[in-house]
Amino acid sequence: MIGRPPWQRWFAILLAxxxxxxxxxxxxxxxxxxxxxxxxxxxxxxxxxxxxxxFHRVRFRCKVCHADxxxxxxxxxxxxxxxxxxxxxxxxxxHNGELAWSVENCNLCHSAKxxxxxxxxxxTIQKLAPAALQKK
Amino acid sequence: xxxxxxxxxxxxxxxxxxxGPAVRVLQEPEVALSKLTPDTAGNMVRWVQSLEKGxxxxxxxxxxxxxxxLYESDVLLNLKGGMPIVRFPHRQHTxxxxxxxxxxxLFKAEAGATKFSMLxxxxxxxxxxxxxxxxxxxxxxxRCHSVARPGDGKPRPSLxxxxxxxxxxxx
Numbered sequence: 680m681i682g683r684p685p686w687q688r689w690f691a692i693l694l695a696x697x698x699x700x701x702x703x704x705x706x707x708x709x710x711x712x713x714x715x716x717x718x719x720x721x722x723x724x725x726x727x728x729x730x731x732x733x734f735h736r737v738r739f740r741c742k743v744c745h746a747d748x749x750x751x752x753x754x755x756x757x758x759x760x761x762x763x764x765x766x767x768x769x770x771x772x773x774h775n776g777e778l779a780w781s782v783e784n785c786n787l788c789h790s791a792k793x794x795x796x797x798x799x800x801x802x803t804i805q806k807l808a809p810a811a812l813q814k815k
Numbered sequence: 816x817x818x819x820x821x822x823x824x825x826x827x828x829x830x831x832x833x834x835g836p837a838v839r840v841l842q843e844p845e846v847a848l849s850k851l852t853p854d855t856a857g858n859m860v861r862w863v864q865s866l867e868k869g870x871x872x873x874x875x876x877x878x879x880x881x882x883x884x885l886y887e888s889d890v891l892l893n894l895k896g897g898m899p900i901v902r903f904p905h906r907q908h909t910x911x912x913x914x915x916x917x918x919x920x921l922f923k924a925e926a927g928a929t930k931f932s933m934l935x936x937x938x939x940x941x942x943x944x945x946x947x948x949x950x951x952x953x954x955x956x957x958r959c960h961s962v963a964r965p966g967d968g969k970p971r972p973s974l975x976x977x978x979x980x981x982x983x984x985x986x
Contacts, residue, residue, distance in 0.1 A: 707829025710822065710844045711857045712949040715830055726832055732949045733858050736911075737847055740873045741949075746913035747881055752944045772877060790837030791830050800830060803947035803954060804937060 709800035714754045717797045720789060727791040748772050755797035821859045822848055857951050863907045885909050890926050891962065900962035 712732035720727040735744070744750045748769060751757055757769060764771035765782055773779045780787060798805070822845040826833040831841075844858075851870050852861040865871050875883045886909045892901040908917075918924040921941060929941075936943035937953060947953040 707827065708823045709828045709830045711952070713828075713830060726835060729830060731844075733844055733848060733860075734842060736862065736873060736949075737871050738873050740875050741911040741945075742913040742916060743874060743877055745916055747877060752916075786836045787840060788837075790832060790835050790841070792832045795830055799948045802939070803943075803952045804939060807954075808937075 711801040713800040715791050715795045715797055715800065716755055716759070717791070717795060718755050718758075719760065720791075721794060725785070726789040726793055727795050727797075728788045729791050730788075754799045821845070854951070856955055862950070863910065866910060884914055886914065892926075892931060893960065899957065899960040899967065900964060901959045902962050903959075 710731060710733050714730040714732065715727050716730065717727035745752060749757075750769065759769045761782065763769055764774065767775065770788070771782070774788075775781055776783075822843070824843055824845070825831045825841055826838040831838050848858055848860050851865040852868065853859060854861045866873065875881075885906065887906040889905065890903040892903055894900060914924075921944060922929045931941060935941050937947070939947065942959070943953065946959075951958060
């Protein structure tokens, strides 16, 4: 581009920039605090479950689930299964058809892309040091 | 999103299966979160302010016999470090959480008895159990490190995490 008039150079830069904007498809970004739980789902032929913290904390304080219902602060660390949920434990304390939708609506929770691993999405460590997270 | 747009729609967020039925039924983050006090990080919501202003009114218990405990004392931490002192407000934390969520398995209930480490926090332990996962992220250094040391001058503005060496002149 050396030797071309400046406007042409600027036009080329602008075109390159526009191309990046137009073709940048890397816009996937789960909401901060979204948890995917895939302890058993893939193996059972179900989509993994997604727990959106943002949706639930508008309606409930953290302690409702993390103190009263006994959810540990660890994605995938709670040994949740459908029998326990139907029995009223964990998610089943609300997802019983009275406070929130019941277990018949499988696909509303089991809504992740197949193969999505268990993790808290958009966590600081995931964004700043994904390699360190894999080592853990 | 690539340009820091505030909330991505569920069918484009990279985790929801756009072919499944849920993306047509579930509430979009933007619908709920755009009405709340805005922030520049995390969910782009100032959750504590939103709660205090009454924009949201999350339930504190499911069972009627659950004791709701609010504790209001502040604790100053990191008294000897190089960063500004940390003011930990119990009030904002117990609006959301119960004492047993942190005491004593994460922190001993005695000021100075727990050794803190930013490395542990960044790895998701101690404060990092929540901060960096659901409550404001660990890039917001000066929200916790908020109290200037004596002789430190004005409190520092909120800065992004990477402060180049030499940018702050030695005292």
